[in-house]
Amino acid sequence: MLKIVVLRWGHRHRDQRLTTHVALTSRALGASGFILSDILDKKISDTVEKVKDCWGGDFCFEMGTPWKRAVKDWKAQGGVTVHLTAYGENIHTSDVLDRIRETGKPVLVLVGSQKVPPGFFSEAVSDFNVAVGNQPHSECASLAIFLDRFFEGKPLGDDFCNAKRKIVPQARGKHVVDV
Amino acid sequence: MLKIVVLRWGHRHRDQRLTTHVALTSRALGASGFILSDILDKKISDTVEKVKDCWGGDFCFEMGTPWKRAVKDWKAQGGVTVHLTAYGENIHTSDVLDRIRETGKPVLVLVGSQKVPPGFFSEAVSDFNVAVGNQPHSECASLAIFLDRFFEGKPLGDDFCNAKRKIVPQARGKHVVDV
Numbered sequence: 238m239l240k241i242v243v244l245r246w247g248h249r250h251r252d253q254r255l256t257t258h259v260a261l262t263s264r265a266l267g268a269s270g271f272i273l274s275d276i277l278d279k280k281i282s283d284t285v286e287k288v289k290d291c292w293g294g295d296f297c298f299e300m301g302t303p304w305k306r307a308v309k310d311w312k313a314q315g316g317v318t319v320h321l322t323a324y325g326e327n328i329h330t331s332d333v334l335d336r337i338r339e340t341g342k343p344v345l346v347l348v349g350s351q352k353v354p355p356g357f358f359s360e361a362v363s364d365f366n367v368a369v370g371n372q373p374h375s376e377c378a379s380l381a382i383f384l385d386r387f388f389e390g391k392p393l394g395d396d397f398c399n400a401k402r403k404i405v406p407q408a409r410g411k412h413v414v415d416v
Numbered sequence: 417m418l419k420i421v422v423l424r425w426g427h428r429h430r431d432q433r434l435t436t437h438v439a440l441t442s443r444a445l446g447a448s449g450f451i452l453s454d455i456l457d458k459k460i461s462d463t464v465e466k467v468k469d470c471w472g473g474d475f476c477f478e479m480g481t482p483w484k485r486a487v488k489d490w491k492a493q494g495g496v497t498v499h500l501t502a503y504g505e506n507i508h509t510s511d512v513l514d515r516i517r518e519t520g521k522p523v524l525v526l527v528g529s530q531k532v533p534p535g536f537f538s539e540a541v542s543d544f545n546v547a548v549g550n551q552p553h554s555e556c557a558s559l560a561i562f563l564d565r566f567f568e569g570k571p572l573g574d575d576f577c578n579a580k581r582k583i584v585p586q587a588r589g590k591h592v593v594d595v
Contacts, residue, residue: 255433258554265553292551324583324590329572331585358589370572371583372471374444375437378560385561386569393508393549393561404503404550406510410537411503 240343241387242270242297242311243380246304246357247350253280258377259348260285260298266384267392268346270297274304293400293416308345308362316343317364320357321379325366333367334386340364346383348376419522420566421449421476421490422559425483425536426529432459437556438527439464439477445563446571447525449476453483472579472595487524487541495522496543499536500558504545512546513565519543525562527555 243263248256260271260281273281277300285298308318317340326333337344347363356362369379385393396403405412422442427435439450439460452460456479464477487497496519505512516523526542535541548558564572575582584591 251433254430255437258434258556261551261553262557265549265551266557288552324592325585326587327573327585329569355589360588366587368583368585370444371585372440372444372576373467374440375556375560377437377554377556378441378445381554381557381560382564382572385564390508390565394506397551404547406504406506406547406550408505408545409539410534413503 241268243268243346243348244272244274244307245348246274248273248276257281257284262377262381264296266381267388272302272307273300274302274307277301291401293397311345316345318345319365319367320347320363322366323368323371323373325368327368333365337365348380420447422447422525422527423451423453423486424527425453427452427455436460436463441556441560443475445560446567451481451486452479453481453486456480470580472576490524495524497524498544498546499526499542501545502547502550502552504547506547512544516544527559
């Protein structure tokens with residue numbers, strides 16, 4: 238399976254819960270890791286570590302890395318970059334997802350907030366600009382759909398390694414087992 | 417196309433940005449409307465109205481309705497209810513989505529926050545409990561994937577009626593036209 242890492246740009250303190258959701262969505266939907274770029278936010282890293290510790294998986298979390306360096310390093314190591322933006326090529330009506338898959342390269346997904354620097358759209362930063370619909374909505378929703386479509390939903394059925402607890406899906410009520 | 421309305425339960429002030437994202441995700445992914453249950457939050461309604469005014473669509477927003485009444489009314493009018501929860505039937509590994517579609521009925525999607533009352537899981541409230549993966553992540557991500565799969569992505573390519581502005585998707589930069 239191709240590797241995907243998510244980079245969250247432009248996190249501000251008021252986005253704390255949203256950024257936490259973006260990180261947990263990355264993990265649950267099959268990304269290998271998450272970079273909270275440029276700043277440190279201990280509350281977010283604590284939450285992600287707590288979820289990993291309990292529910293398992295090999296998810297890497299890092300923060301503080303300058304976004305320009307993360308992008309440069311990713312490309313230097315042979316990866317491609319995908320910027321999620323409402324202005325990009327439509328994931329449903331264009332063939333952009335196929336073209337990304339056809340590169341056969343690991344993908345760094347850039348998830349911004351409302352206003353990203355214009356440079357994000359340039360070839361120097363983003364190999365692909367992808368719109369999960371061309372309507373304003375949510376970076377968390379866009380990322381979720383991008384990952385679900387990219388991996389064809391497989392991570393939603395996966396078992397996570399090294400889990401302490403596991404949910405047993407059922408039609409009514411809650412069923413959690415210790416592993 | 418079957419009608420879906422989203423009901424957001426348990427919104428607190430600290431969730432304001434998240435709830436706004438859930439509402440805008442509902443609109444962009446094809447839901448007909450959104451109910452912010454039990455409370456009023458003018459900032460959220462203002463944001464949704466501003467987005468509608470500029471980008472179009474027939475999206476209905478209401479708030480303050482008690483969730484019990486909304487559920488009761490929905491069922492009385494022949495609709496089914498779907499509660500999104502990490503404990504429910506897995507959307508990817510079970511046939512729950514087909515069974516929902518086969519009812520042929522309009523769907524009220526209940527989107528909670530971390531702790532919903534146990535009653536949410538009962539037949540009196542939820543006809544289906546659906547897990548977008550059995551890992552903890554995000555109600556915004558879960559809703560996005562549920563809607564994307566339910567409507568098979570079609571709304572992502574739709575034009576919205578009565579829009580003042582429209583994004584023209586492209587590989588680089590931003591292109592917005594006045595309609």
